[in-house]
Amino acid sequence: MRLIRRERSKEDERVVMIKLTNTGTALKGKALCIPLSLLSANGMSTDELRTLNETINHLSDNDIRVSGK
Structure with missing residues:
Protein backbone atom coordinates (compact mmCIF):
# COMPACT_ATOMS: atom_id res chain seq x y z
CA MET A 1 0.00 0.00 0.00
CA CYS A 33 -11.49 11.43 13.82
CA ILE A 34 -8.57 9.92 15.80
CA PRO A 35 -7.57 13.01 17.87
CA LEU A 36 -11.16 13.63 18.99
CA SER A 37 -11.63 9.94 19.79
CA LEU A 38 -8.48 9.92 21.91
CA LEU A 39 -9.54 13.10 23.66
CA SER A 40 -12.93 11.69 24.61
CA ALA A 41 -11.55 8.25 25.58
CA ASN A 42 -8.87 9.41 28.04
CA GLY A 43 -11.19 11.17 30.49
CA MET A 44 -9.07 14.33 30.71
CA SER A 45 -10.43 17.80 30.10
CA THR A 46 -9.03 20.03 27.37
CA ASP A 47 -7.36 22.19 30.03
CA GLU A 48 -5.75 19.13 31.66
CA LEU A 49 -4.42 17.96 28.30
CA ARG A 50 -3.09 21.44 27.53
CA THR A 51 -1.29 21.53 30.89
CA LEU A 52 0.12 18.04 30.30
CA ASN A 53 1.35 19.06 26.85
CA GLU A 54 3.00 22.19 28.23
CA THR A 55 4.68 20.15 30.97
CA ILE A 56 5.99 17.58 28.49
CA ASN A 57 7.32 20.36 26.24
CA HIS A 58 8.97 22.03 29.23
CA LEU A 59 10.62 18.76 30.28
CA SER A 60 11.75 18.13 26.72
CA ASP A 61 13.19 21.65 26.41
CA ASN A 62 15.09 21.20 29.69
CA ASP A 63 16.44 17.84 28.55
CA ILE A 64 17.70 19.38 25.31
CA ARG A 65 19.48 22.17 27.19
CA VAL A 66 21.03 19.76 29.71
CA SER A 67 22.15 17.22 27.11
CA GLY A 68 23.37 19.92 24.74
CA LYS A 69 21.39 18.62 21.76
Whole structure:
Protein backbone atom coordinates (compact mmCIF):
# COMPACT_ATOMS: atom_id res chain seq x y z
CA MET A 1 0.00 0.00 0.00
CA ARG A 2 1.72 3.17 -1.19
CA LEU A 3 0.72 6.21 0.85
CA ILE A 4 3.28 8.72 -0.38
CA ARG A 5 5.19 9.49 -3.55
CA ARG A 6 8.43 11.36 -4.01
CA GLU A 7 8.89 13.91 -6.78
CA ARG A 8 12.06 15.79 -7.64
CA SER A 9 11.74 19.52 -8.08
CA LYS A 10 12.08 20.64 -11.69
CA GLU A 11 13.83 23.83 -10.54
CA ASP A 12 16.31 22.12 -8.22
CA GLU A 13 16.80 18.37 -8.48
CA ARG A 14 18.33 18.26 -5.01
CA VAL A 15 14.85 18.98 -3.63
CA VAL A 16 12.52 16.02 -3.23
CA MET A 17 8.85 16.74 -2.60
CA ILE A 18 6.82 14.22 -0.60
CA LYS A 19 3.15 14.04 -1.58
CA LEU A 20 0.25 11.82 -0.59
CA THR A 21 -1.04 9.31 -3.11
CA ASN A 22 -4.80 8.90 -3.57
CA THR A 23 -4.63 6.03 -1.06
CA GLY A 24 -2.76 8.26 1.39
CA THR A 25 -5.30 11.04 0.99
CA ALA A 26 -8.16 8.60 1.63
CA LEU A 27 -6.43 7.30 4.76
CA LYS A 28 -5.83 10.85 5.97
CA GLY A 29 -9.58 11.49 5.67
CA LYS A 30 -10.35 8.39 7.74
CA ALA A 31 -7.79 9.38 10.39
CA LEU A 32 -9.25 12.84 11.05
CA CYS A 33 -11.49 11.43 13.82
CA ILE A 34 -8.57 9.92 15.80
CA PRO A 35 -7.57 13.01 17.87
CA LEU A 36 -11.16 13.63 18.99
CA SER A 37 -11.63 9.94 19.79
CA LEU A 38 -8.48 9.92 21.91
CA LEU A 39 -9.54 13.10 23.66
CA SER A 40 -12.93 11.69 24.61
CA ALA A 41 -11.55 8.25 25.58
CA ASN A 42 -8.87 9.41 28.04
CA GLY A 43 -11.19 11.17 30.49
CA MET A 44 -9.07 14.33 30.71
CA SER A 45 -10.43 17.80 30.10
CA THR A 46 -9.03 20.03 27.37
CA ASP A 47 -7.36 22.19 30.03
CA GLU A 48 -5.75 19.13 31.66
CA LEU A 49 -4.42 17.96 28.30
CA ARG A 50 -3.09 21.44 27.53
CA THR A 51 -1.29 21.53 30.89
CA LEU A 52 0.12 18.04 30.30
CA ASN A 53 1.35 19.06 26.85
CA GLU A 54 3.00 22.19 28.23
CA THR A 55 4.68 20.15 30.97
CA ILE A 56 5.99 17.58 28.49
CA ASN A 57 7.32 20.36 26.24
CA HIS A 58 8.97 22.03 29.23
CA LEU A 59 10.62 18.76 30.28
CA SER A 60 11.75 18.13 26.72
CA ASP A 61 13.19 21.65 26.41
CA ASN A 62 15.09 21.20 29.69
CA ASP A 63 16.44 17.84 28.55
CA ILE A 64 17.70 19.38 25.31
CA ARG A 65 19.48 22.17 27.19
CA VAL A 66 21.03 19.76 29.71
CA SER A 67 22.15 17.22 27.11
CA GLY A 68 23.37 19.92 24.74
CA LYS A 69 21.39 18.62 21.76
